[in-house]
Amino acid sequence: MSDVEDDIEESSAPLIEHLAELRTRLIRAFVAFIVAMLFCFFFAEPILDFLVEPIAEILRSRGQDPRLIFTAPQEKFFVLFRISVLAGLMLSFPVIANELWRFVAPGLYKNEKGAFLPFIIASPVLFLMGASFAHYVVTPLAMNFFIGFSDIIPSVTELVAGGTGDVADAAGKETTTVFLGSVKESLDITMKFIWAFGLCFQLPVLMTLLGMAGLVSSQGLKDMRKYAVVGILTLAAIITPPDVITQIILFTVVYMLYEVSIQLVAMVEKKREKRLAEDGYYDDEDGHPEDNA
Numbered sequence: 001m002s003d004v005e006d007d008i009e010e011s012s013a014p015l016i017e018h019l020a021e022l023r024t025r026l027i028r029a030f031v032a033f034i035v036a037m038l039f040c041f042f043f044a045e046p047i048l049d050f051l052v053e054p055i056a057e058i059l060r061s062r063g064q065d066p067r068l069i070f071t072a073p074q075e076k077f078f079v080l081f082r083i084s085v086l087a088g089l090m091l092s093f094p095v096i097a098n099e100l101w102r103f104v105a106p107g108l109y110k111n112e113k114g115a116f117l118p119f120i121i122a123s124p125v126l127f128l129m130g131a132s133f134a135h136y137v138v139t140p141l142a143m144n145f146f147i148g149f150s151d152i153i154p155s156v157t158e159l160v161a162g163g164t165g166d167v168a169d170a171a172g173k174e175t176t177t178v179f180l181g182s183v184k185e186s187l188d189i190t191m192k193f194i195w196a197f198g199l200c201f202q203l204p205v206l207m208t209l210l211g212m213a214g215l216v217s218s219q220g221l222k223d224m225r226k227y228a229v230v231g232i233l234t235l236a237a238i239i240t241p242p243d244v245i246t247q248i249i250l251f252t253v254v255y256m257l258y259e260v261s262i263q264l265v266a267m268v269e270k271k272r273e274k275r276l277a278e279d280g281y282y283d284d285e286d287g288h289p290e291d292n293a
Contacts, residue, residue, distance in 0.1 A: 025099040032095035037088030044080035047087055048183070051190050053183055054140040056277060058147055068181040086191070106283050123205050130201030133253070134193040142193065142246045168239050196239040197250070203257040204264055211265035218266035219260070228258055 042049070055065035070076045098118055210216040221228075236250040 036092035040087035041084035134197035207261035
């Protein structure tokens with residue numbers, strides 16, 4: 001019984017050490033996030049101005065007041081708090097990623113470390129590319145469509161003038177609308193675009209990792225093209241507003257990323273086959289695995 005108890009104690013000791021290390025890493029990551037969030041809270045107002053600039057620019061071009069309003073006393077505070085949380089998460093991401101990497105890396109082989117490290121670097125870069133594309137391209141197009149939608153619908157005066165009524169009588173009864181943007185609602189739709197495109201730009205990273213794990217193949221992705229088109233169109237219809245231009249842009253970008261993913265998975269497969277051939281797992285004549293039976 002003493003030998004069994006010794007084995008249990010020896011196996012539990014490393015587990016306790018790993019849990020203690022994980023707790024330390026998580027605490028450091030959480031502290032980094034809190035510090036970054038508090039730091040960003042002091043700059044939340046300029047960040048808000050940057051995020052809603054596409055809306056303000058459209059309003060200026062239309063000759064309207066570019067200011068946004070808040071309809072509840074606490075609305076502005078919680079908007080700035082949300083901005084500080086998201087900005088703090090992005091600012092502290094290098095520290096968080098470093099802590100998680102230092103916890104996972106000792107359990108990986110050297111070739112595994114070299115394989116995963118580029119993806120850890122590429123993931124935030126691709127997210128920033130997607131977020132920038134959403135902020136500078138997609139958001140202005142969508143906001144211009146929504147805010148300018150009232151110009152498409154004819155006014156009451158125009159309707160009466162086209163009929164049998166008197167335009168002079170209709171002019172006094174005409175109802176006009178003007179856009180008074182809410183800070184919360186405007187930020188919600190802006191962040192929706194940023195997160196949607198930022199996550200969609202992670203597709204090459206996700207597919208390449210799945211290809212390295214052997215869960216997907218380049219030929220399988222090619223065979224799934226028609227289903228991918230339907231899925232991407234559905235995703236574009238759900239994420240983006242009923243703006244055909246924005247949906248076409250999202251579909252085009254995501255489908256291009258899908259094609260890039262196919263090429264990356266094919267490169268992973270070629271490297272894996274080359275490594276297996278060098279290790280002697282493939283026959284030199286037919287290129288198939290050797291029969292060891």
